[in-house]
Structure formats: C-alpha cells, structure tokens
Amino acid sequence: MVLRGGEAWRLRHCAKCGPREDRIAKDAREHLEAFLAPGREPSPDGAATKPFKRTTAACPTCLSLVDADVVIREGRVYFSKRCAACGPSEALVSEDARYYVEAYTYARAGSDPHRVDAKVAAGCPEDCGLCPDHEQHTCIPIFEVTDHCDLACPTCLVDNRSAHHLAPETFARMVDELIAREGQVEALAISGGEPTCHPRLLELVELASRPEIGRVMVLTNGLRIAKDRAFAEQLKAKGAYVSLQLDGFTPDVHRKLRGRDLTAEKEAALATLEELEIPTQLIFVAARGVNEDQIGKVVELFLSKDHFISLNFQPLAFTGRGGGTFPVDPMDRLTLTGVLAAVERQTGGALRANDFAPLPCPSPHCVALLYLLRMNDGGWVPFPRFADLRRHGGLLRNSAALPALPEIEQALQDVVYSLFARQDEVPGGRLILAALRRAIGAMFPSRPLPFQQAVRQGERQAKSIFVHHFMDPYDFDLERLRKCCNHYPQPDGRLMPACGFNLFHRGAAKGAETPRARFGVAPWNGEA
Amino acid sequence: MGNLEGRVALVTGGSRGLGRAICRALAREGAKVAFNYSSGEEDAQGTLAELREAGAQAWAFRTSVLDKAGLWEMVARLEREAGVVDILVNNAGLSQVVPLALMEEEDWDRVMDVNVKGAFLATQAVLRGMIRLERGRILNIGSLAGTKMLPAPVHYSASKAALQGFTQALAKEIGRYRITVNCLAPGVLDDGVSHNIPPHRLEEYLHHCALGRPGTVDEVAKLAAFLVSDGNSYMNGATVVVDGAV
Numbered sequence: 001m002v003l004r005g006g007e008a009w010r011l012r013h014c015a016k017c018g019p020r021e022d023r024i025a026k027d028a029r030e031h032l033e034a035f036l037a038p039g040r041e042p043s044p045d046g047a048a049t050k051p052f053k054r055t056t057a058a059c060p061t062c063l064s065l066v067d068a069d070v071v072i073r074e075g076r077v078y079f080s081k082r083c084a085a086c087g088p089s090e091a092l093v094s095e096d097a098r099y100y101v102e103a104y105t106y107a108r109a110g111s112d113p114h115r116v117d118a119k120v121a122a123g124c125p126e127d128c129g130l131c132p133d134h135e136q137h138t139c140i141p142i143f144e145v146t147d148h149c150d151l152a153c154p155t156c157l158v159d160n161r162s163a164h165h166l167a168p169e170t171f172a173r174m175v176d177e178l179i180a181r182e183g184q185v186e187a188l189a190i191s192g193g194e195p196t197c198h199p200r201l202l203e204l205v206e207l208a209s210r211p212e213i214g215r216v217m218v219l220t221n222g223l224r225i226a227k228d229r230a231f232a233e234q235l236k237a238k239g240a241y242v243s244l245q246l247d248g249f250t251p252d253v254h255r256k257l258r259g260r261d262l263t264a265e266k267e268a269a270l271a272t273l274e275e276l277e278i279p280t281q282l283i284f285v286a287a288r289g290v291n292e293d294q295i296g297k298v299v300e301l302f303l304s305k306d307h308f309i310s311l312n313f314q315p316l317a318f319t320g321r322g323g324g325t326f327p328v329d330p331m332d333r334l335t336l337t338g339v340l341a342a343v344e345r346q347t348g349g350a351l352r353a354n355d356f357a358p359l360p361c362p363s364p365h366c367v368a369l370l371y372l373l374r375m376n377d378g379g380w381v382p383f384p385r386f387a388d389l390r391r392h393g394g395l396l397r398n399s400a401a402l403p404a405l406p407e408i409e410q411a412l413q414d415v416v417y418s419l420f421a422r423q424d425e426v427p428g429g430r431l432i433l434a435a436l437r438r439a440i441g442a443m444f445p446s447r448p449l450p451f452q453q454a455v456r457q458g459e460r461q462a463k464s465i466f467v468h469h470f471m472d473p474y475d476f477d478l479e480r481l482r483k484c485c486n487h488y489p490q491p492d493g494r495l496m497p498a499c500g501f502n503l504f505h506r507g508a509a510k511g512a513e514t515p516r517a518r519f520g521v522a523p524w525n526g527e528a
Numbered sequence: 529m530g531n532l533e534g535r536v537a538l539v540t541g542g543s544r545g546l547g548r549a550i551c552r553a554l555a556r557e558g559a560k561v562a563f564n565y566s567s568g569e570e571d572a573q574g575t576l577a578e579l580r581e582a583g584a585q586a587w588a589f590r591t592s593v594l595d596k597a598g599l600w601e602m603v604a605r606l607e608r609e610a611g612v613v614d615i616l617v618n619n620a621g622l623s624q625v626v627p628l629a630l631m632e633e634e635d636w637d638r639v640m641d642v643n644v645k646g647a648f649l650a651t652q653a654v655l656r657g658m659i660r661l662e663r664g665r666i667l668n669i670g671s672l673a674g675t676k677m678l679p680a681p682v683h684y685s686a687s688k689a690a691l692q693g694f695t696q697a698l699a700k701e702i703g704r705y706r707i708t709v710n711c712l713a714p715g716v717l718d719d720g721v722s723h724n725i726p727p728h729r730l731e732e733y734l735h736h737c738a739l740g741r742p743g744t745v746d747e748v749a750k751l752a753a754f755l756v757s758d759g760n761s762y763m764n765g766a767t768v769v770v771d772g773a774v
Contacts, residue, residue, distance in 0.1 A: 417705065421659035 003028040003105045036097055039072030049073045052101065056478035059083035060091065060330065063473055063509055063517065072097040078331075079475065091330040091474035094365070096337035099353075103364035106357060108393065110136035110483055115181045117493060124482055125504055126519040129494030136362055138495060139398040139485035141178050141185060142219075144523065145171060145204055146193040150223055153258045155285060157320030157470065159508035160193050164524050166491070168203045174489045175208055181495070184212040184451060186399050189219055189243065196224035196231070205238045214403060214455035217281065219243040221258070222269030229272060236276045243281040243312070244269060246298065248291040256290050257316075277307045279459060281400055286342075287316040288334040295339065296346025299465070303372075303380055310400035310464045313339045317470035319502050324511040330474040336368055339467045355382040356467065357389045360396050363480035368467040371395060371402060375435045380463060386432050387415040398485060402462045404443035404454035412440055471499040473509055492526025530558030531757040536610045538603070539563040540593050540650050541620030543572035545719045546669065549745035550617055551575060553753040555584035560610045562587035564602060564620070585610065593620045593646030599653040612657035615756045618647035618691075619669045623684040625724050636683045643687035647694060655702070664707035665756040668695050672715040672771045679729055688713070692767050699765030708764040712752055715771025716742045739772030 001010050001024065008025035025031035039050030050072040057068035057079050068079040070093070077094040094100040118131035127133070144158070145166040178185065188208050195201055195218055208216045218235065222244045225232045235242065244266075247253055251261035273280045284291075284298050295313070302311040315335055318328045340353035351370070358364035372380040383389065389396055394411035402408050416436050423429030439461035449457060471480060476499065484497035496505060503509045506523060507516035516522065537554045541547045542563025548571075555561045561584055565572045572588045579586035587606060591598030606613055621643045626635055647668055658664030673680035674688025692711055699709040716725065716733050725733070734740055748770055754760055755768065 413701070414704070417659050417702070421656045423656070 003032065003102075008032075032098075032101060036072065036075075036101065039097055040075045043074050046073060052077070052097075055079070057081050057091075058473050058476035058503065059086050060089055060473040061086040063503065063514075065478065068477075072101075079477075089330075092333055092335065093475045093477070094337050095335050095341070096353075099337045099340070099358075100365065103358040106360045106364045106390070106393070106396070108360040110361060110485075113137040113181055113495075114183065117495075122519065124478060125497075125500040128496055128500055128505075129490075130487070130497070133482065134497070135483045136485045138178065138182055138185065138487045139361065140187055140189055140487070141182075141495075142189040142191050142486060142488050142498065143171065143174065143204075143208075144191050144193065144488060145195050145201070146198040147524070148197040149192060149194040150197055151194065151221055151258055151260075152322070154322045155257050155287070155316055155320075155326050156322035157317055157502055158193070159321045159506045159512060159523070164527060165198050165200070166204070166527070168200055168207060170491050170527060171204050172207045174491065175210070175213075177493060178489055178495075179210070179212050184214070186214040186403060186455060187217055187241075188213050188215075189217045191219040194221055194223075196220050202234050202238060205235065205240045209239055211451060214452055215241045215279075215400070217241040217243050219245075219283070221245045221262075222273075223262075223265050225272050226265040226268035232272045232276055232278070236278050241279045241281065241309075242273060243283055244273065245285070246270070246282045247285050248294040249297060250294070253291040253294065257285060257287065274305060274307060279309050280307055281310040281312055282308060283312045283314060285314045285316055286334050286339055288329075288332065288338070290316075292334055292338070292342050293346070295342040296348075299343060299347055299351060302463070302465070308463065309459045310466065313343075313465070313467040315339055315467070315469045317472040317499075317502075318474065319470075319472040319499075319509050320506070321508045321512045323472070324509055324514060328474070333474075335475075336365070336467050336469040340368060343465075351382060351465070355384045356465075357384065357396055359398055359466075360393055361398060361483075362485045363477070363483045365477070366469060366480055366484070367398065369396065370465045372463045372465070373432065373435055373439065374461055374463070375431060376438060381428065381432060381435075383415075383462075386419050386426050386429065388418070391418070400464055400466075401455070401459040402443075403458045404449055408458070409440070409444050412436065412443075416440070471503070473503065476503055488523075490521075490523070490525060492521070494521070530556060531759055532615070532753065533558035535559040535615055536606065536613050537561050537615035537617065537756070538606065538613045538650070538654060539617040539619055540646065541565065542617075543568055543575050543588070546714070546717060546745045546748060547617075547619040548575045548578075549719075549749035550619060550752045551579060551586075552582070553746070553749035554615070554617075554756070555579050555582055555586065557753050557757065559615065560585040562589065562602075562606050562610065562613075564589045564591050564593065564599075566590070566592040566620075593650050594641055596649050596653075599649055603653045603657070607657060612661050613654040614658060614661055614663055615665045615667075616650060616654045617667045617669065617752060617756065618650055620646050620650075621669065621687075623681055623724055625681055625726065628682045631683065639681075639683040640687050640690070643684070644690045644694065647691060651698065655707075658707050659702070659705045662706050664702075664705070665760075666698070666707065666709040667752055667756050668709070668711045669752075670695075670711040670713035670767060672713055672769060672774065675713050675767060675769060676774065679732075695767065696765045703764055708760075710755055710760075710763055710765070711767040712748065712755060713767050713769045713771075714743055714748045715769070715774055717745050717748060718742045719745045733774065737772045737774050741772065743770060743772060 008028045008031040010022045012020045041048040052070045066081045066083045068081040077100045116130045118127045118129040147160045147164045149160045254262040302308045344353045356368040356370045359367035371383045443457045481500045486498040487495045504517040505520040537559040542551045543565035576588040589602040668691045670691045671688040673685040695711040
C-alpha cells in the first residue's frame with residue numbers, strides 16, 4: 001500500500017497477469033488515521049496491537065536474522081521477533097507510529113553506486129562490500145584511521161584494540177578508490193578510534209583535501225583540541241571541519257556515557273573551535289534517562305554560534321565494545337522520534353517535531369533532518385515553516401548544509417515561487433523571501449563556483465539538525481541496511497554499510513567478546 | 529460558449545488601439561476582462577462601455593504599468609471582485625520617431641520603462657495568483673521591429689527585442705507551474721503605434737509585405753485570444769510573428 005497524490009493505493013504484481021493498481025481510499029490522511037487508530041488505544045495487555053508489516057530483524061541473543069512483525073501498540077512501533085533457537089522477543093523501534101508510517105511517503109529510490117565489487121551469493125548482509133543488491137551509493141564515507149583512543153567510553157560502538165594506525169599510503173589509495181566509485185563526495189569523515197591519536201592525522205587531512213571532496217570532517221572527542229592549540233590551528237590551516245562529540249553539559253552525563261567528567265575539556269574545545277572559527281558539527285549521543293533533558297540546551301548552543309554548521313543527534317545504539325554491554329531496556333529506549341519530541345518540548349516549540357522530515361535517500365527510518373534558513377537579522381527559520389518538503393524533496397539531502405549545486409538552485413527557486421504565491425499566509429513571508437534572495441545571490445553568483453567553494457557558500461546560508469538512529473541488535477532492520485549510505489571504506493577495498501559492519505563484522509555487537517558472524521570479515525583486513 | 533469562459537483576463541494599456549481590440553476579443557470568448565490605462569479617460573470609458581454593452585463583466589483601472597503599488601492594488605481588487613487573474617496580456621507600450629543621434633536619455637528610458645519594465649511589473653503582480661492556481665497564460669505584445677531589421681526607432685526595436693528575451697526566460701522559469709509565456713509580434717497595423725510611421729516608410733514596408741496591406745488590430749486580437757486560450761496548450765516561450773509576410 002502506498003500513499004500517493006493524497007490518495008491511498010494498493011500496488012500488486014502478479015507473475016501471470018502483471019502489475020495492477022487499485023485505489024483503496026481517496027483521502028490518504030483519513031485512511032492513515034483509520035489505519036493507526038486501533039494501535040493507538042491503551043493496551044496494557046497488548047490486545048490492541050495493530051500489525052503494520054513484516055521485516056527481517058536480528059535476534060538480540062544470537063544475532064541471527066529472524067522474521068519480525070512490525071506492530072503498532074499504544075501509538076508506538078515494536079518489532080515482534082521469533083528466533084528458532086532463542087525464542088520470541090520484542091523491541092521498541094519508534095515512539096511515534098504516525099511518523100514511522102508516514103515516513104514511507106518520503107522514501108525515494110536510491111542511486112546505484114558507480115561500481116560494486118561483491119557478488120550476490122548468500123544475500124544481505126553476507127555478500128557485503130558492496131554487492132549489486134545494495135540500493136544506495138556512498139553519501140558519507142567514514143574512514144576509521146586508527147583504533148587507538150584516549151577515552152574508554154561505556155557506550156563506544158566500535159571495538160578499539162589500540163593496534164592500528166592507517167598508513168597514509170593506504171588511506172590515499174582508499175580515497176582514490178572512493179573517488180573512482182563516486183566521482184565526488186560532499187563530505188568525507190575521518191573517524192577512529194579517536195583520529196587525533198593518529199600520529200600523522202594532518203597528513204591524512206591533506207590527502208583527503210581534494211577538489212572532488214567538499215569537506216573533510218574529523219570526528220573527535222575534542223580532548224586534543226582542548227589542550228593542543230597548535231594542533232587546532234593546523235587543522236584550521238588545512239581546511240578541516242570538526243565533528244565534536246558533545247553529549248551534554250554536566251559531569252554525570254560525561255561519566256555515564258564517556259567514562260569520566262569531561263566538562264572542562266569540552267568547554268575548552270568549544271572555546272578553541274569558536275576562537276579559530278573552525279566549521280563545526282556537534283554530535284550529541286542521546287540516551288533515555290541519561291542526557292535527554294539536555295537536548296534543548298545543545299540546540300540553543302548550536303543556534304547561537306555561526307561556526308556551528310550542523311547538529312547531529314544520535315539516539316544511543318547498543319552495540320560495540322562499550323555500547324553492546326551498556327544497560328538497555330529494549331522496550332523503553334530513546335528513539336529518533338523521542339529525540340524529535342524532546343527538541344520540541346525543550347525549545348518551547350521554537351523548533352517543532354514536525355519541522356523535521358525523514359531523509360528520503362537512505363531508509364526513511366534512519367535519519368530525520370531539518371534545515372534552517374539564516375535570516376537577514378541573523379535569526380534562523382526552519383524550512384518547513386515556508387516550504388512543503390514533500391514537494392521540494394530536493395532539499396532533503398544527507399548533507400550538513402545545502403551545497404550550491406544546480407539541483408539545489410532549482411529546488412530553492414521552486415521554494416521562492418511557492419512562497420511568493422502565498423507570502424501573506426506565511427508568517428514573516430516577506431522577510432523569508434528577502435533571506436532567500438540573499439542566500440540565492442550568495443550561493444549562485446554569475447560565475448560558477450568550484451565544488452568545495454559551492455559547499456562552503458551553502459554553509460553560510462543554512463544550518464542543519466540531523467537525528468540519525470544507528471541500529472543495534474534490538475532494532476536492526478535489514479530493509480534499512482540495504483539502503484544505507486554511511487559506509488566504512490576498508491583497506492581491502494570493501495565498502496561496508498555502517499550498521500551491518502558494526503553488528504556482524506566487528507565481532508563486538510554485544511561487547512568485546514561477541515563471536516563474529518561466520519561471514520564476517522574483521523576490520524583492518526588488507527591493511528598495507 | 530467561448531474559449532475563455534470563466535477566465536479572468538488583464539490587458540495592460542487596454543483603453544485604445546490594439547489593447548482595446550484584444551479586450552473586445554477576449555470578452556467575445558467569454559472572459560471577464562480588466563484593463564488599465566494611464567491617460568485618456570474618455571477612451572477608457574468608451575472601451576469599458578463597449579465591453580459591458582457586449583455583455584462582458586469588465587473593469588477599468590487608471591494606473592500606470594510603472595506604478596508597482598497601483599498594479600498590486602489593481603490585481604488584489606480584481607481577485608476580490610472577479611477571481612484570480614489567469615490571463616495577462618502585456619500590451620502597454622509606446623514609441624517615438626526619433627533618430628538615435630537626437631535621442632535624449634529620457635526618451636530611451638521612457639520607452640524601455642513602459643515597454644519592458646512595465647511588462648515585468650505587471651507580470652510580477654499577477655504571478656502569485658497564477659502560481660497558486662498552477663495555471664496561467666501570459667502574452668507579451670512584441671513587434672516585428674524586435675525580430676527583424678527594420679527602419680524603426682532604435683529604442684522601440686530594442687525594447688521589443690527585450691520582450692522576446694523576457695518571454696523565453698520566463699517561460700523556462702515558470703513553465704513548471706503550467707503557466708505559458710508567449711510573445712505576439714505584429715507588423716504594421718492600421719491602428720496603434722504604427723500611426724507614427726512616416727508615409728514613405730509605410731509605403732516601403734507595404735512594398736515588401738506579401739499581402740500588400742497593413743494588418744488590422746482585430747486580426748491580431750483574434751490571434752491573441754487564441755494564444756491565451758486552453759486550445760493553445762503546448763506553445764511556450766515562442767514569438768509568433770503576424771505581418772502578412774514581410
């Protein structure tokens with residue numbers, strides 16, 4: 001069943017008779033309400049459970065792939081799984097059934113990678129690396145350049161062994177391969193471990209700074225930036241962006257999520273980044289009962305400084321050396337929609353949950369995002385306040401900012417005309433038009449901009465807030481994995497979709513001693 | 529029932545000459561017709577009376593195509609009283625016989641302003657409604673002098689050539705809202721700005737015209753009425769020359 005053009009349709013395909021489409025409701029919204037209603041009733045005994053669909057999930061005990069019913073109960077979405085070996089289990093996957101169901105209306109077909117190396121044999125996720133069945137190319141390549149780290153986070157989702165630093169020569173080859181596959185990428189993430197522990201990190205940044213790559217982002221806990229001013233200055237000089245892990249503002253939060261009080265170090269890192277005006281993305285890992293009450297405060301900080309280009313909330317994924325053993329109640333955990341609700345509540349409605357839209361290019365359940373337009377007085381207005389993102393879907397991209405690319409120019413022009421036609425109905429319509437005029441003028445001057453400059457111009461006109469829910473053994477959904485666009489390039493040439501790699505290949509999905517799946521290939525394989 | 533039944537049309541400079549003929553033709557096809565004029569109260573009232581006598585709903589607004597606020601006010605009133613404007617004919621224009629050597633800067637500005645900027649301002653005023661409707665027809669009245677090398681005033685020819693560029697770029701820009709933009713470029717007519725043509729020039733022109741006569745404003749107006757109708761559904765960004773083959 002699909003919602004299309006305001007109507008609900010059932011699409012069928014018969015092997016004998018071919019495809020057939022039947023309209024089942026003239027009003028998609030009414031149909032959706034009627035569909036959701038039974039699953040909205042209070043149901044302490046689970047009686048009012050509404051089946052939604054089926055998918056392939058993972059058994060949280062043995063990590064085998066299992067069938068799961070996706071069910072709606074009391075307005076929430078759960079996976080109800082059956083594992084032949086371990087028995088049944090349930091897990092919460094979304095705190096808002098309406099968002100979960102409607103998200104499908106945003107989904108769009110993926111773009112094939114320019115090249116795939118693996119063959120289809122046993123199926124997903126066994127053939128990974130990528131195989132021709134994978135439905136999305138690489139938007140964000142995440143290079144793990146080291147497995148050394150200067151923290152031991154109780155929530156760490158990788159498996160640091162303090163054994164490897166990626167050699168610059170290997171890194172250069174991997175970047176070459178990425179460019180051969182993708183042509184150009186808007187952002188390349190240098191991660192770890194803690195990448196600032198890599199003794200030759202600045203060389204890596206330099207190697208990645210190529211015309212085909214819009215921005216090079218160093219994903220860091222910020223400890224080195226806090227104490228090593230010269231290092232931060234070199235990052236700035238090399239044009240690197242920083243993705244700073246910032247999960248909160250109080251010692252207890254840092255202790256619970258990162259193992260020790262980092263308050264002073266985070267403050268120092270923030271001060272240096274601001275002083276040097278290093279373009280920064282904030283990454284806030286959010287966990288139920290730990291730091292969800294500080295979501296509003298990080299939004300406030302993010303909107304207050306010009307050098308913050310993006311804020312990325314990540315509901316805690318319970319996987320990896322630390323996260324795999326972190327206490328979790330799979331039936332009451334923070335999910336993507338829980339973060340959206342907290343944003344609305346804690347900003348007093350300045351930002352609303354429905355300002356966010358599912359990112360359409362991966363599975364629409366992976367990422368919710370919001371772009372904010374810079375107004376001429378320095379304030380920020382969420383795009384959905386003046387643009388219908390279902391109509392202007394070109395503006396929903398897996399990008400920290402809106403790059404000055406031709407497709408964005410077209411999408412912005414569409415937005416201008418829509419707003420122009422109803423400017424008196426939109427609060428501040430004229431001021432928003434004035435801001436769009438400024439933004440378009442800056443992003444699309446009469447002479448075309450080189451790719452990197454095009455990316456940078458966009459950052460000055462709009463900010464983004466993402467909520468990215470990585471998967472773990474409880475909420476793993478094969479359907480999502482197949483459309484993943486966050487990939488870990490490997491020294492052996494494979495490109496590994498992030499959550500599949502974390503669950504099946506690292507051998508740490510349930511803590512450091514988790515047996516690796518029989519098809520899993522360890523990280524650092526093929527390291528030169 | 530005419531081709532334009534239920535449509536709301538605005539013709540700039542509609543009180544006399546070709547503009548008046550276009551108003552008549554649109555009304556004949558069933559459109560509600562409004563026009564603006566900047567001077568010539570008597571002509572305007574005559575046109576208005578003629579349209580109403582023919583049974584059309586009609587409005588006349590005294591405002592210049594260079595008065596942005598006046599145009600927006602006119603369109604707002606029209607939307608309240610008649611509905612959203614879904615046909616715009618940018619007809620208002622002027623000419624002046626003067627060789628470049630004697631042309632004052634003010635001459636140049638006046639012709640460019642009325643003929644080009646006027647079309648821009650009037651289009652902007654009606655465009656909001658057309659986008660909301662996702663339907664519209666915009667017809668710019670150009671001239672043969674904007675498409676061919678003719679002994680016509682330089683500023684006039686330049687302004688009409690500019691309207692062609694305006695037509696093409698705008699057609700590309702707003703086609704996705706199902707609004708078409710075309711340009712109608714008449715040759716010499718028996719009324720309107722062609723009045724100013726010196727007799728020897730007119731004679732030379734007719735010598736080169738296959739039909740051997742000037743066109744009439746009614747002939748051009750009929751074509752205009754077709755060009756803004758639903759029947760003309762796929763032409764966009766085009767300039768249609770109607771000159772008897774010069």
